[in-house]
Amino acid sequence: MSQSxxxxxxxxxxxxxxxxxxDLDLDYTDLQKSFSELTKLAAKVAGTDISMINLIDMYTQWTVSNFGLDLDQMPREDSVCQHTIMQxxxxxxxxxxxxxxxKDKFYVTDAPNLKYYYGLPLQTSNGSNIGALCVLDTQKKDITPEKSEMLKIIADEIVNRLRAIKAIQKLKVDLKESNEKQKRVAHDIRGPVGGIIGLARIIAEQGDENTLDEVLEFITMIQKSGHSILELADEILSADNPKKNVKLGADEFNQLLLKEKLEKLYTPQAINKQINFKVITNAETEVxxxxxxxxxxxxxxxxxxxxxxxxxSGSVTVRMEIKLRxxxxxxxxxxxxxxxxxxxxxxxEILSGDCKSTDGTCGENGYGFGLALVKHLVDGLKGSMNITSVQGQGTTFEIVLPQGKS
Structure with missing residues (x-):
């Protein structure tokens, strides 16, 4: 791929x-079904063979839905949509x-040999263009004002749907947490409370036949049952007992699932640049x-x-682990x-959140906001970021994010 x-x-x-x-916190691997009909509709409206919904982050254009062209991602600097988000x-x-x-881009010089492009920005309510809806073809097309207006309606619907996806995810999480808490409280307290009731019934039924030692024994047992209720209450509020068959919530990853996501998203970039990319989990805490x-x-x-x-021929490695507190x-x-x-x-400069841009090792355009954004997001999650580096040898970024116990 030639450089610009x-x-x-x-x-x-x-x-x-x-x-x-x-803020939308999107999983780019899991949006195709949500937008497939809108992508197809855009192509039909424009009369083109191809349409795509692209979201553009600091380094990459992510194609979250496509029609007529099987493409998942490309470097931001190679995309046409990087110009659309300027409009x-x-x-x-x-x-x-x-x-x-x-003219030298791979999608122009090689199959599918694209010729025509028309894109509309995906604009949020605060005026930020987070990506583009685009239609493409190998032949010149005529996008009339009427067609453009219909495509604009589709672009607005895409943004509305992205916001709806985030809202639905939050509702699912809130509902799941509420239901699980109720079920766990009912299940965990039933045993100790039943034990207390049973012991009290025995004392009442035996009446004067109870010796002092027997009464003291029963009281000790009641005390233990009551103490177990307090322990269960603490556990419900704060404890986290890892299990191999943990079911993940809508707002949760574990290391195994996160590894799968990262490999799917970034292995293509590594292959493109001939870099060895690995994601390593910690076996003891990976679930x-x-x-x-x-x-x-x-x-x-x-x-x-x-x-x-x-x-x-270099390497990029992601390592993950959880420290139990x-x-x-x-x-x-x-x-x-x-x-x-x-x-x-x-x-x-990076740790201050004021990072400037420099170019990459293969001529990639530099973007100064990527690491500044990371620092901003980590700070917002009450986490920390540390950097160790040796010039000419490599760099390690360490992110620590506190996690509540479920």
Whole structure:
């Protein structure tokens, strides 16, 4: 894939735009079914062979739904939609092969040899363009004002549906937590309370026949049962007993599921740059649930950044583990690379949240907001971020996120 000779465009509200996308907390591997009919409708309205819904983060264009072209992702700097998110209205390219910005792109020079592009920004209520709805074809097309208006309605519906997906997920989580708490309280307290009632009945039935020693024994047993109720109450509020058959909630990952997601999302990028990419879990804690809130955004930005600064044949490794605490657990995420490394000044700049942009090892355009966004998201989750690095040898990012016990 050839490298661009121009500087990729950057919205003036880029940090706000990235925050708006991160707030949706989307799983890019799990949206195709939610939007397939809208994607197909867009192609039918435009009269094109291809349509896509693309969300654009700091480094990558994620195709969350497509019609007519099997594509999951591409580097942001290679996309046409990076120009669409700069617009308030539609962005049209009549002949991609005649435009210096796109004529050398793989989707123009090789199959499907695209020629025509028309895109509309996916704009949130705060004015952030988080991605684009686009239609494409191998032939010139005519997008009339009427067609453009219908496509705009579809683009607005996509944004509304993204917001609805987030709201539904929250409702599912709230309902599940409420139902599980009620069931657990009823189940766990039934035993000790039943024991107390049984002991009291025995004392009452035996009446004067009870000796002092027997009464004291019964009282001791009642005391133990009462104490067990208090222990159960504490457990319901704070304890987390890991089990191999833990069922994950709608707002939860464990290390095994997160590994699967990361491998699916970022292995294509690693293959493209000929980098060895691995995700390693901790066998002792790999099934313990933890909050998935913003995790894909945090780890994804770190992985993409590491791949950007790691040369061909290098490696990027994600390691995960959970440190078990008395009242809460800590999720530790390490993103290690064998890249160019950084000096102390650069580390301090990143940790201050004021990171500047530099270019990658293969000429990738640099984006200064990716690590700043990570720092912002980690701080918002009451976590911490640490960086160790040796210039010329590589960098390790460590993220620690506190987790409540379910």
């Amino acid at each position: 000779t121009y500087q990729s465009p950057m919205p003036v509200n880029e940090m706000d735009r990235l925050e708006a996308l991160a 308030d209205e539609g962005f049209e390219v009549n002949d991609l092969s005649a435009d210096d910005k796109f 313990i649930p933890f909050s998935k809130n913003k995790l894909l955004q945090i780890i994804g930005n770190l992985v993409s950044n590491s791949m950007k600064f790691t040369p061909i 008395e009242h809460n657990n800590d999720l530790h995420i390490f993103v290690e690379d064998t890249g160019v490394g950084m000096d102390d000044a650069k580390k301090a």
